[in-house]
Amino acid sequence: MTQPQTTTQAITVALLGGGTVGSQVARILTEDADMLAAKAGAPLRLAGVAVRSTDRRRDYQLPKGMYTTEAEPLIDGADIVVELMGGIEPARTLIEQALRDGKAVVTGNKALLARHGEELSAIAAEHGAQLAFEAAVAGAIPILRPLRDSLSGDRVTRIMGIANGTTNFILDRMDSAGADFADALAEAQELGYAEADPTADVEGHDAAAKVAILATLAFGTDYSIDEVSCEGITQITAADSAAAADAGYVIKLLGIAERRTGQDGAEGAVLRVHPTMVPREHPLAAVRGAYNAVYVEAENAGELMFYGPGAGGAPTASAVMGDVVSVAERLVRGGPARVRTSIASLPALDAEEAHTSVMVVLTVADAPGVLRRVAGVFEGHGVSIEAMRQNSATAEGESEVQLRIITHHARQRDLDATVEELRDLDVVRGVVSVVRVEGK
Amino acid sequence: MTQPQTTTQAITVALLGGGTVGSQVARILTEDADMLAAKAGAPLRLAGVAVRSTDRRRDYQLPKGMYTTEAEPLIDGADIVVELMGGIEPARTLIEQALRDGKAVVTGNKALLARHGEELSAIAAEHGAQLAFEAAVAGAIPILRPLRDSLSGDRVTRIMGIANGTTNFILDRMDSAGADFADALAEAQELGYAEADPTADVEGHDAAAKVAILATLAFGTDYSIDEVSCEGITQITAADSAAAADAGYVIKLLGIAERRTGQDGAEGAVLRVHPTMVPREHPLAAVRGAYNAVYVEAENAGELMFYGPGAGGAPTASAVMGDVVSVAERLVRGGPARVRTSIASLPALDAEEAHTSVMVVLTVADAPGVLRRVAGVFEGHGVSIEAMRQNSATAEGESEVQLRIITHHARQRDLDATVEELRDLDVVRGVVSVVRVEGK
Structure with a gap:
């Protein structure tokens, strides 16, 4: 066995956000330090956590001195910035600043990437900085590397994803218990699967952000959430669910991105989110409860599916840490950063296509x-x-x-x-x- | 959109093997040259195909001058060597020679890797050469990058894989049609899913090779096929299958690798292949026919599953080409090769553990x-x-x-x-x- 070559120089990590996922990232960085050092090739040192309030009790509590409300000094001293604050600002400004300083950034912020991913990628490329975002899509399901790397010699023709656990849970209850939408939503809220304001989930906005990011990777073209046609599940009735079941189908909220030829004969991509009936024997039909899955069709590979927990602190933290270790490995090894570049131009077509x-x-x-x-x-x-x-x-x-x-x-x-x-x-x-x- | 930076200097590919997968790789290199050049950052030029007989008609026929029986001169002129000959020799000697010359090697040879993966990785590391082998496990299913990279900040506790399509087809027929083993095997042979000599499949040797490679990636320790306890499906009777069905289960040939604590209290890994009953509602139970799937349990990520075609020319070629493009990208970009190093020592335990x-x-x-x-x-x-x-x-x-x-x-x-x-x-x-x- 070859011994790991661990340099003594530690890699410093600044964590922005101390919520559910942030706490789990802090825990893993603390408790699994030896394993991470062996894998990254250098120790990873958590410099601190930027939070809104240093008084709040965290799921995983670090010594009090580790928390700060000042993100910028924390970022200044870091090699890797892990952004788990969510929302557009101040996340966007802080990430941009870190990338301009050539720092590696790992983010799980899908709302930000689905709106400003193209700009952020361009800034990263310009400054030779690494930008990683596996946790921004489908929680812990490793899907970005397969799409970007494993399928880089193939042509993806279609992606269909169950990309939102809340709606999957609700539709599952409607299917299996004959519940109507309001009751299933109430149950999801009671069990903590749905927020008090469930709009982003049930109207499909969360799924739409993920479709924009998945399609960007699959088709090598930058898409924004505004190019995703979006229809939620609030109009689905118990009668719809029963009719689907009677015909041998199950209703899922799918995010779909596919290559199409538009009316003018030019190739493009149609990006959409809507309730969709899938046959009960289809692999996506078996995806239950809060699980997510992404089904990929490619010219040569055929049909692939990736399945796993779509949310949750520890699973999402696993995806974040995979990025942190990969990014750290490259810092240790040296060599230019891998940057995302658009390699195709497959314009978004109207959903009517x-x-x-x-x-x-x-x-x-x-x-x-x-x-x-x-x-x-x-x-x-x-x-x-x-x-x-x-x-x-x-x-x-x-x-x-x-x-x-x-x-x-x-x-x-x-x-x-x-x-x-x-x-x-x-x-x-x-x-x-x-x-x-x-x-x- | 950023235009791809295509250098004019082509990257030369030597293809060893002109069989089912080799032909599909030749086709993709020829027909999708533009897409590949955009993704790799440089054109990929197929220098030739080393074959046993230049007279044989191929699934995808290149001009006659592209075929040669002399592998060594072809390798000498290449930047990337794609080995799809199968078997131990001469594949092993040719790959070693290419790695010693610092050339990048892409292989789909699971028999070779399951026996000599450790040596080959060491040679690659010593000479700063890239060695990629996604196609060696579970055909087109992108599983190596998820295990190696996406889960690098997590701890895999168990892998269970349906890693052989032939046996999955046979067991599926026994389950769904009540066939006995001999009849289901005959049917698989008629349909071309099983070879005339089905030993490697039905005795579990093929699955065992894949378990050794998967476990090596998941546990960061080098394992050989000899450390995998192996039991095939030839003893499974129609009565077994019926009894399983009656109890709500389905029999699958699973390859299993899991962390265990041995009798002496030290941690190790148990690697085994055997017919296994899984509950009908388990995600692996729904994997039908010639499909493969790998189910992964990790401490933080929870339960993940990767599903896709386990064999076939085009799907396997997709996995090969993903490696070729990734390897070519690194040649274009520069920087040190990513080498596989063992980062843990989790010795193989006796299967009785x-x-x-x-x-x-x-x-x-x-x-x-x-x-x-x-x-x-x-x-x-x-x-x-x-x-x-x-x-x-x-x-x-x-x-x-x-x-x-x-x-x-x-x-x-x-x-x-x-x-x-x-x-x-x-x-x-x-x-x-x-x-x-x-x-x-």
Whole structure:
């Protein structure tokens, strides 16, 4: 066995943020110091933790003198800055300053990266500084290195991710217990899986930020969260969930990024987040509760999936520490920093360019010619039907039946127009459910 | 968008091997040259392919002049050597020679790495040469970088992998169609999933090589295939498969590497391959057909899973090309090579030190006191019983019943001794099935 070559010169780490993840990072840096020194090739020394209040009790309590409200002097003395404050400011300014000083930065701040990742990468490149951010996507799931390095000789065609544990938990409860959205949300809040203000989760904003970062890595093009079309799960009803289950599907909030050819014939990427039915036998369907998963399709590799805890202090801290050790290793070894550069230009296309399919459940009059007229609406928009099933009467003695229609893939705009026209059709008494379908 | 900085100086690639994977690597190098140049930062030029016969028709045919039977001159002119010949010699000698010349080597040769990985890594380190081998484990599944880099700030406690597609296909057929081993193997051979001589797959040797490489990365200690205890699937019967299904499990051939404390109190690693029952709701249970998956448990990250095609020309070539691009990027960028060094010493323990549980199905006399006597045998070896179930009589009118017992975790040696004693117990008419259980 080769002995590790540990230099005596310690690498100094400044930690910004003392919350759930920050506390776990402080714990690992303290308790696993020997293992980290062996892996990094030099001891990692935690210089201090910048926090808003030095009085607050932390999940992992360091000696009082380790906490400071002054981030800048802490950064000045550090080789590696670990930013776990969250939010745009002051995180952005502090990270920029550290990168300009040539310091390595590790961040788990997805909101910041999804808005300002391109600028930050450019600053890092300009100053030869390392910028690492594995923890910003899908918690502890190692997905950035596989996308950036392992698949660098391949062409990713599509990513579908369950990138938010809160919504996955809620949809899971709706599926397995028949709960409606409000009750499932209340349960998630009680169990601590959802925040008091669940907007960022249930409206899909958190997932959208992750899609922007994943797509940037997968397609070598910088995307912002503003280019991700986003629809949350607040409109999903117990009826939607039951209809999906009845058809052999389960509803998941998916973040999807895929290569498409736009209307003008040029290649681009469609980035979207929306509730999606996936077949029960699809690997994503088995992802339960607060777990996350990212499903990747590549030209040569085929279908890959990465699965793990999507959040939580210790799992996210594991991802942060993986970056810290990698960054430290490079500082020890020397050599130029690896910088992210855009190597392609795959512009974001309008979400209406997406190709998807939908399941539509309608209540219609139980009369001759109805099926033909409904089918005619689909045909009129160039949408072909994969399966149509007529259920028994919706209420005893009434002259109504339910129709369940699953389409083949079609353009989103054509699917939207089809549903619009169905709503106005006189034989249609009601549109019970419209949910997109992927992974058939 | 930053334009890629492509140097004009091409990087020369020598390809050793023109089989299924080699042909796909040649295709990608040829057809995706622009994409690869953008990602690597320099054009990659395929100098030639060393093959045994230049006359054979290839899956992807290059101009005839590209093939040669002389590997050494090809290697001499190359910056990167891609070894896809398989087998120990001449691969080992050629790789050693290339590394000594400071050339970067990319290999997918698991048999070679599982036996001589330590020496090759040492030679690479000594000569500052890069050695990359993502394709040697689990085909296209990106698992080496996650283990080596993403989890470098964490401590992996256990890996369980479905690391062989042939056996997974066979066990899947036995589970889903009730086939017996011989019929399922014949079907796999007909479909091209199993070789005419299936020994390396069905006896678990292929999986054992992968376990040695995975454990080396996960535990930072060099292991050889000889340290992996190995049991194949040839003894698995349709009755085993049915008994597992009846109890809510599915049988998979798992490669397992885990940290354990040995009898002397020192920490070590137990490395083993054997048929294993996993609960149907476990993520590994859903891995079907020729897919592979690696399930990782780490102290902070928790449970992770990596899923994808375990073999095949294009998927394996994707993994090879990921390495080629990464290696080329470093050649372009400059800086010292990243070398693998052992950072821990976690000696391989005897497989009898493994902690596992088993399901035992027995045919016993239907008489008073039998349950007590059977339970007494377990107790005598310190093995506690998690569940015992008595099935109805095995044959009508006979005075026999079947007992199904699932144990808690215990030392392998104690489980073995328990089963031995059960075989000799006068009230036991027969031992129908003994299969280890994990993932409960």
